[in-house]
């Protein structure tokens with residue numbers, strides 16, 4: 001399929017290019033010593049991860065440890081209530097550890113093992129990436145250092161406990177505002193000193209090349225499974241696929257299965273409390289081009305051009321940029337990006353729980369809210385929503401802040 005000059009038959013061969021660019025977005029804007037480390041990972045990725053031994057081992061892990069393939073569920077009661085459109089969800093909430101993040105963490109940690117590394121390093125904000133990586137590290141017997149701001153450590157006690165039980169070393173970062181940004185800096189700093197023995201594991205399709213490509217490719221299992229399952233269930237392709245976008249890994253995972261098909265793709269960003277800077281994290285809608293955390297993309301900036309403060313009810317979505325591939329697909333028009341606010345999201349959270357017996361992660365509830373909106377606009381057809389994770393982690397906060405709806 002050709003779309004605005006891009007040939008999607010050969011898309012994955014050509015995007016990103018050898019320097020890690022998707023059009024003008026992406027690249028590897030890092031210090032000299034880290035350039036070498038990134039090149040080492042890139043080379044290892046192409047030689048190791050494309051080998052049949054690696055692919056075979058990862059496939060076995062996906063089946064026997066992660067519980068893949070995850071199913072697609074037809075939302076019968078919700079579809080009937082809404083009218084003529086059939087809604088389906090891809091159940092990443094049933095992936096081991098309760099979200100899609102383990103898909104790339106298992107890939108990254110397996111690569112670390114093949115490269116002979118002894119340790120994985122990462123930062124975490126809400127703790128979801130830290131838990132997934134700690135799970136992978138325990139599975140492979142790797143050491144695991146997770147950098148986390150003091151403020152987040154206090155806020156996310158259950159995830160801190162999970163990481164510690166899984167044997168990870170949670171390192172408190174006290175500098176500055178002591179949240180995600182400082183944790184990223186501390187983790188990168190540690191990595192630049194330890195890269196001989198350790199590998200840095202990014203939590204989304206973000207960061208310098210090769211991470212946006214690598215994480216996309218590890219997440220593509222979601223899209224490959226979903227396309228085959230959906231055609232098997234219905235005999236046709238869905239009319240639309242919807243996913244929430246924080247950094248954009250669950251969205252790239254499911255979209256990659258449908259990029260070369262006549263299927264509408266929707267990436268949903270959090271509008272939070274509203275359109276003012278600081279009240280949302282809708283970087284693709286309101287942001288401009290810029291470089292942060294080692295890559296060029298579309299980002300939200302403050303008056304000094306630095307990453308702006310962001311907000312969303314879903315802490316997994318409150319990042320001031322999105323992966324470079326999303327910026328590319330946004331400009332190209334292949335994926336449509338839209339927003340859903342906190343209030344619509346909380347409604348969808350309860351609606352899915354009440355109508356279908358599935359409590360979604362509050363991140364995923366953004367995609368559910370948009371899927372419901374689409375179903376009301378479309379006269380006929382089908383919508384497939386990526387349910388990126390389960391909502392156990394969000395229940396206490398939602399009830400405390402919003403009550404039972």
Ligand SMILES: *Cc1c(COP(=O)(O)O)cnc(C)c1O
Pocket residue numbers: 099100101128129203204205244245246247248249250251316317361363364388389390
């Ligand atoms: C982290 C997280 C997200 C956001 O990350 P992406 O890289 O944008 O997918 C979405 N849903 C859940 C459940 C998460 O844990």
